[in-house]
Amino acid sequence: MMTSEYDFLKKFLKSRSGLVLSDEKQYLVESRLMPVARRHNLNGLSELILAISKPGSMMLQSDVVEAMTTNESFFFRDKSPFENFRKVMLPHLLEARKSRRSARIWCAAASTGQEPYSLSMYLKEDKAKVGGFRFEILGTDISNEVLEKARTGIYSQFEVQRGLPIQMLLKYFSQQGELWQMAPEIRAMVQWRKLNLLENFSHLGEFDIIFCRNVLIYFDQQTKIDVLNRIYRQLPDDGFLVLGAAETVVGLTDSFEPYPDLRGVYRKKQAASRPAGSTNRPERPSAKPSTSRSSIQALAGGSRF
Incomplete structure (x- = not known):
């Protein structure tokens, strides 16, 4: 060449x-x-x-x-983001959103789907705690090929052995020859959409948690700044941003700060002085005013527990 x-x-x-x-x-x-x-x-x-x-x-x-495009992913990758979700982020949402009883999660650059499906399995495991809550989980990626695989929820023996506890494999998958398919009730909890992070994504509406892991490392500094600034506008004041282990907002934006004691988790700096569980706008609809609730539900689905 x-x-x-x-x-x-x-x-x-x-x-x-x-x-x-x-x-x-x-x-x-x-x-x-x-x-x-x-x-x-x-x-x-x-x-x-x-x-x-x-x-x-x-x-x-x-x-x-x-x-x-690099499409590396596996179940419960790096463990700590999912433990933080289960032990800190989820309890916060259950308290802060108890009036509207709904929350939205976006997994950007979700690749073949292991990340949003890992969150879905945790929500199923905690069904007793989240009863009556509706969780909308959206997975996006730039690649049609990986999105199609994510929708089918079919994984090889090697893929299900990477990070997935054997108990969850037996509980939430069915074996099809040498392959394993995610249970229909878990697949139904996630909606998929093709999305390029370089393009406008404001139409997706507001999310309570945004996972944007292991994708910023492939961008130059100005692109990272642009994506982070636009993600900022998609989060409520008490929302959570989760980045990859090798990623940070330091030197890129002053809008976010590390969440105390949670590695890789960030919050809006303006929310830092408020007590945990509080928010200036607890009843604000999850979508932007220009996006109807029905269109958001059609886009991001939702499972009620």
């Missing part, structure tokens, strides 16, 4: 997905995009690069972006 061709691909991928590639990643580009070129009957990467620069190549452009 010529230097000019690689430079074009780097600019293309950054503009379309936020992915920033260093010069030494050329081998990775070649290994991931050659199958895409063959699938589209193109003779190598030079023809592929020429093709994506032409009008009417949206399908090929999408395939290129999906091929370069």
Whole structure:
């Protein structure tokens, strides 16, 4: 691949997905995009690069972006975010939202679905505590391929062995040959939607918890700042933002601060002085005023316990 061709691909991928590639990643580009070129009957990467620069190549452009997207995920990944959800975030919501008895959770860059399904299983496990509450869980990703897998809830033996307790495997999955499928009642708790974090997502409405883990690390600093500032507007004053273990808001925005004693969890700085469980707007609808409640429910579903 010529230097000019690689430079074009780097600019293309950054503009379309936020992915920033260093010069030494050329081998990775070649290994991931050659199958895409063959699938589209193109003779190598030079023809592929020429093709994506032409009008009417949206399908090929999408395939290129999906091929370069890292889709690493597994159940209860890093453990602590899910323990924090169960021990701190969930009790807070049950108290702070007890009048409206509903809460919304967004898993951004959810890949093949293990993160939102992990949250769903915990909610099922805590059914006695959350009785009568409606939880809307939305999983989004830029890749159609991983979203389709997430919807089916079908995983390999290797995938269910990564982080998933055996008790939950037996309780919430059914075996289909060498594969395992998530139980229908767990799959029904999550709605899926294709979404590019570089684009406007204000139409999704307000969320009480936003998981945006292990995706900012692929963006440059300005893109990280932009995404975090827009996430800020999607959270209520007492909402939670959960980032990956290698991610931080430090040096990017003053709008968030670390939640005390919760690694990787952040809150709005303006909410820091209020007692736990309090909020200036407890009864505010979960969607923005311009988005109807019925449209939000159609988008994000919801399970009542």
